[in-house]
Amino acid sequence: MFTDKLILRIPGPTPIPPRVQLAMSQPMIGHRSGKFSALFARTAERLKPYFGTTQDVYILAGSGTSALETGVVNTLQPGDEAAVLISGAFGERFAKICERYGVIAHRLEVPWGEAVTPELVEAFLKEKPQVKAVFATYCETSTGVQNPIAELAKTIRTHSDALFIVDAVSCLGAVACEMDAWGVDIVVTGSQKAFMLPTGLAFLAASERAWKVIEANKPLAFYLDLKAYRKSLADQTTPYTPAVSLIFGLAEVLDILDEEGLPAIIKRHELMRDMTRAAMRALNVNLMAEDAYAAATVTSCDPQGAFDAEALRKVLTKQYNITIAGGQQHMKGKIFRIGHMGYCEPLDVLQVISAIEMSLHQIGAPVELGAGVKAAQEVLIAHV
Template sequence: MDNKMMLMIPGPTPVPEQVLLAMTKHPMGHRSGEFGQIMAEVTENLKWLHQTQNDVLILAASGTGAMEAGIINFLSAGDRVLVGNNGKFGERWGKVARAFGLDTQEIVAEWGKPLNPEDFKAALEADAEKQIKAVIITHSETSTGVLNDLEAINRHVKAHGQALIIVDAVTSLGASNVPVDELGLDVVASGSQKGYMIPPGLAFVSVSAKAWAAYETATLPKFYLDLMPYKKNAAKNSTPFTPPINLFFALQTALRMMKAEGLESIFARHDRHKRATRAAMRALNLPLYTADECGSPAITAVMPQQVDSEQIRSVMKKQYDVILAGGQDHLKGQIFRIGHLGFVCDRDILTAVAALEASLVALGYDQFTSGAGIAAASQVFKAG
């Protein structure tokens, strides 16, 4: 049956009907007063979502564009940086840093394991001459479903006193608590196709006063991703370049939906879905790739032992129109990932688990009692 596809991947994520309908409106002039009103509203609501009074700037880019902007606007070639690497995206930020000539030291953890805050503490405390200019970390590592301990790592950065903290919050913003002002985060990057519940195409960068001070001496080349024109134009409820107008319509609607739900309810929903999904996988005797204490509220990675993960994904898609994500790099064919962030409800989790049970039966996997996954998830939902 056409048009029944169900996205259960960590991005793009499902889009609410009212957001899709908002995008069908005819575009308006981006220099018009009407667009200025939309810009003012979304900027205010983005600050609400980020829990900040800092600038939150909007780019026509992906999350990678937001992170690149976060790196090149506040650093200079030769600057020393620490990059947390425990997955595909941590690895990517190391590559970006080196591409721009930064003196890059990686703090590495095994894929599927969280970054150790004590490793950051040791490196930062050893920097007696305060040469480290920034610490770059991924909060929720999309490739493995690990949630790194942002608060602990940030505490060590603050003790250093000089370094900026630059955070990839692409799959955590809107799924878990990222209190920008409370933690004093300097640069926080995110993308529209995750917790924001809209299609890909917009990226967001939160910038602190400390980061803007660093901007004044940063010399890395930039033009389209130079954040100062975005800051100046945002103050006038405008943009420096032509924005994707209809994505702003979508953003306006999605942020209104998020405000109506409330931050605490959003975070509780994502935590509930994480716990229900993990409980279901255990009931199906499918090993989880990450430990409970570091599991992301956005993604659950599963490493089946007696059935092929790519076959699972294939049956789920062909028979039930449920799309799961595969593993990346050396994990390709080793894990599958269930996305449960953004516009996802309890029913979606139950549907995905039921389809997974049926797919396992079709593949001859019999290491579970029929209905066990649904029962385990239901118990989590019953408890709240």
């Protein structure tokens, strides 16, 4: 086994295409040069279709969490009230950011593995008519749930004047996002998931309605002040030092995505999801999310005591150089999560499923070798 041939199948960071790695190795250029300004402006413009917006997309040097925080500090003030829709670990992060800045966060929580439904949101907003923003997670990485953002947006617009702010960190670029058509006010994401880059870039787009609020607010942060980014983007630059090499890589990523086309990208991720879920069912492994709300980018599996999830992960890593993710918070050590996004295709899914079958056999779990692979193959063949 080649020890340097690592196979990463976690829900981020994801593998980086070789041509993107090569693009990032270009010689450094001045971040205030005309060459960089032209590249930066062109690259920011090319992000718009993946957000489903005609609004500007802002690029920050920071992780996905910096984008979440940007969404909070530019739209709310201390003492304001917000509704936070929580279906896992990352919804809770939005609530913690709100509270750090003195915002009153009203939590609407559902059990891990369930989605937030429009009916729940409607009832919650009737109880909390004073909220100024509603925060939601599009793909809840900790559970493999993909919340129905389009339906939630419609409900929020119907029953509230609150802004709708969405964390799409672990799915944008792999799933449909129609920010303008759906009526979402702010969408944020990061570079290390479906955008196939290292951690270090955050992206954000805001609606005209959101901008009216942002312009009227006193910014709570310096580095994350969106008004500064808006002013700088008009001059084809950033207010603070950009991550130049990552922008080189992002331009190459957008070439790759544009070559495949967003409709095909979405279908590929749905296919990999369906293959993975069919395989796990064939292996009698419980899936955390219902089919209707299953994420296209990550599948969470709960053995429910049938075998040790951590033992499975250890064998995968030691014997096959394959890394899958474990559980978070109260699910730590209990579940495992398979990432299938970005630089990943159906044959990669067959590889990881085959290795999971062998690892299950090695840890003594009841498994029929080939059952999961066969189920996944049948999904793939039907698609082809």
